[in-house]
């Protein structure tokens with residue numbers, strides 16, 4: 001990973017002027033590298049890491065284990081891409097183990113997600129079975145704890 | 161009742177700590193950004209905390225062997241052998257202490273007769289001089305200089321030596337300067353220690369946080385193991401300051417002497433912390449490397465920024481402290497710190513808190529998030545610019 005990329009992964013502030021300051025390079029250099037990363041599709045997009053309890057997001061999320069039958073040519077790829085293309089699908093991964101695809105789906109209501117699974121996903125030819133789990137409460141998102149850790153304010157502001 | 165009469169003379173005469181004075185002021189300003197913190201900003205890695213919780217759940221709430229849990233001493237022996245070099249017998253050559261702080265105290269008390277002399281380099285960790293006084297020893301500080309980036313100068317020790325010297329106390333990487341010592345200089349010091357028949361107390365608490373080259377332990381040099389007390393602990397590298405656990409490795413007769421004091425004043429290090437330390441040594445090295453990488457990047461950032469804004473700053477080769485000079489602005493280090501705090505709400509520590517040789521320097525800890533370092537550096541830069549324009553005004557008059 002380049003210095004810029006590794007900084008991007010750990011910072012909460014992706015503004016080019018900030019990144020330039022930290023890396024000690026000119027801002028237009030950072031902007032150029034960012035453009036290259038976007039052009040090469042290394043950076044696919046930006047998404048804040050939200051705390052659902054604070055962002056008033058009413059979204060419903062489900063994780064679905066999907067079994068599919070592999071195809072003579074292309075294995076799981078065609079089916080996986082076919083499933084991935086749905087708007088409702090947030091992420092989709094090929095897995096080892098008891099099922100083939102792990103699919104994360106979001107929707108506004110439980111009904112909406114349930115309908116998507118039973119009417120669209122499960123009925124695709126080649127989908128052998130689905131097992132759906134609804135997410136109840138998040139504790140950690142993308143390495144960020146959603147509950148405060150530690151008693152930092154009690155740390156002395158100056159110590160030897 | 162006259163309180164003065166009841167406080168022991170050698171305690172009364174201990175100077176107030178510069179850090180504590182400054183701490184009192186910073187505490188009044190909770191919104192200030194503090195680069196004054198001498199501990200990791202990382203919380204102890206979860207697997208280590210979890211080991212302590214597990215031990216608590218299992219009811220491990222007793223005393224341990226005075227020397228520490230044997231399983232911990234075995235892990236220490238393995239770790240020290242692979243990281244520092246020398247082999248120590250877990251049964252007789254290792255003492256688990258309540259931080260390196262206790263180990264320093266116990267080592268000095270075990271060795272010094274009243275009036276015996278201790279050579280140490282300065283600026284240095286705040287407890288060295290008081291610990292020597294409290295053990296009725298006499299400290300001989302040997303200055304390191306900004307011209308040499310505060311790196312060690314063995315000749316200066318040779319010159320400072322006088323009859324009655326019993327201990328050579330060293331700390332690499334150094335708090336507050338970030339200095340390390342290369343093998344050649346350490347070898348020369350080792351020869352000096354042998355020639356003058358000195359015991360070496362080598363505080364290597366920042367060993368894992370070495371950024372340039374490899375850490376060389378004094379105890380690993382020829383002829384040194386038999387006269388060296390190697391001090392190390394979990395506070396810095398493993399981010400475990402609050403656990404209060406460290407250790408001393410040395411010849412059995414010295415460890416035995418230290419143990420005699422330790423058993424009466426401390427009994428043993430807290431068992432829950434010892435359990436955590438076992439996990440740290442078994443499974444924590446990845447975490448140490450991860451934190452070290454973060455410190456290294458932040459170091460590069462803050463040192464570059466200091467130099468850009470005219471605060472000459474050498475590259476600290478270890479620890480998590482930058483030690484820039486504030487000389488260019490015509491303020492001494494204490495005025496600089498006080499005004500920076502009042503005018504821009506950034507706390508750095510006056511270099512003289514670490515001894516007179518720290519004059520005209522301040523210690524800025526980069527054990528702080530990038531966000532805070534960036535903001536702090538902008539504020540310090542603004543402050544430096546305002547000082548520079550004051551200076552221009554003065555010369556114009």
Ligand SMILES: Cc1ncc(COP(=O)(O)O)c(C=O)c1O
Pocket residue numbers: 160198258259260261262285331334335363365393394395401404405406
């Ligand atoms: C050089 C040095 N030695 C010893 C210590 C004390 O560490 P511990 O937490 O192990 O007592 C510190 C802590 O700041 C230090 O900087």
